[in-house]
Amino acid sequence: MxxxxxxxxxxxxxxxxxxxxxxxxxxxxxxxxxxxxxxxxxxxxxxxxxxxxxxxxxxxxxxxxxxxxxxxxxxxxxxxxxxxxxxxxxxxxxxxxxxxxxxxxxxxxxxLSHRIELPGRSDEFRELADAFDAMLARLEAHVAEQQRFAANASHELRTPLATTQALLDVARQDPSHDPTELVERLHAVNARAIDLTEALLLLSRADRRSFARERVDLSLLAEDAAETLLPFAEKRGVSLETSGDITPAVGSRALLLQMTTNLVHNAIVHNLPEGGSVWVRTAALRGSAVVTVENTGEALDPRRVATLTEPFQRGTARAHGDAAGVGLGLAIVESIVRAHDGHLVLTPRATGGLRVVVRLPAAPPRADR
Incomplete structure (x- = not known):
C-alpha cells in the first residue's frame, strides 16, 4: 500500500x-x-x-x-x-x-525461520514479539507441511499416469495383446486417480470451511458408516461393533459422515490378517461430542503414530488391492475435525492397533426442550 x-x-x-x-x-x-x-x-x-x-x-x-x-x-x-x-x-x-x-x-x-526472541520481562512489546514468534513458527510449520503435501501429491498423481503410459506403450508394441485385460487394468488405474483427486478436493473443501452447519447426531453417522462398510469388513474377516448414546454436534453432515467413514475404513484396512476387530463408540461428555474408533492390529511406534495425520502417511506397510486407499484418510479426518473446531488424538493400543478419539463441541440444547 x-x-x-x-x-x-x-x-x-x-x-x-x-x-x-x-x-x-x-x-x-x-x-x-x-x-x-x-x-x-x-x-x-x-x-x-x-x-x-x-x-x-x-x-x-x-x-x-x-x-x-x-x-x-x-x-x-x-x-x-x-x-x-x-x-x-x-x-x-x-x-x-x-x-x-x-x-x-x-x-x-x-x-520464516527468523525469530525475534526479545529479552526482558513481560510487557506489551514483548507480548507482541512472542505472539509474532509463535505466528512465524506456525507459518513455517504450515509451509513445510504444504510443501511436503505438494511433493507427495505430485508423486501419488504421477504414479497412475506413469502406469497408464506404461500399459499403453505395451499395448502399442504388442498389437496382438488381449485388449480386455488392458481395459480392466486401465479402468483400475483411472479409478484410483479419480479417488485421489476427489480426496484432494475434499481436503481442500474442509480446509476452507466452506460448508453449512446443522445439528448432527454422531451416533447415527457411526451407524451409517458401519452399515456401509460391513460387507467390506466381513470380506476381510474383521468384526465391526458400534455402540453409544445420542451424540449431537453442529457441522456439515456430509463432512462428518466422511470423517466417520474414513476412521472406520482405516480401522478395517489396518487390522489383523484374520480375526480382527473394530469398535466404534460415541458419547456426549462434558459439553463435547466424542467419537472413538479402536481396532486391533500390529504394534505401532508412538513416534510413527504422530505422523499418521500427514498426507500420504501410513502406519505400517503400504496396503494393496481394494484396500489401498490414497493415503489421505486420516489427513482428511484431521482437516474436518479442525474445520469443526474439534480435537483429534491418536494413540497406539498396548495390545496392538490404534485408538482414535475425535472430540467436537457439542450442539446446544434444543430451544423446544
Missing amino acids: GREPGLSVRLKLTLSYAGFLMVAGFLLIAVVLVFLLRYVPDEAVTVAAPGGPGLFVPGRSDLWRAFAPKAALALAFLLVFGLAGGWILAGRMLAPLKRITEASRMAGSGS
Missing part, C-alpha cells in the same frame, strides 16, 4: 514529551507567579522601619520585569531538555518495535 511520507513515531513521541514538559513548566511558573503577585502591591512602596532606613518593596511591574527573563530562560531549557530527553527515551522505547519490523520484513521476503 502506497502511503505519503509522514513524521516518524519517534519524532512524534519526542514532540509529545517536549510539549508536555513545556506545558507542565509553564503551568508551574504561572502558579508561582500568581502566588507571588498576591502578596505584592500594585506600585512600589517604601515601608518605614523604626530606627533605620525604610524598606523598599517592589511593585508588580518591577517583579514581572525581574521574573519574566528568568521564566523564559527556564522554559527554553525545558524545551531543549524535553527534545533531547524525549528523543533518547522514544528511541529506547521503540527499539523492540524496530526488531519486530525487521522480522516482519524478513518474513515478508520468505524467511
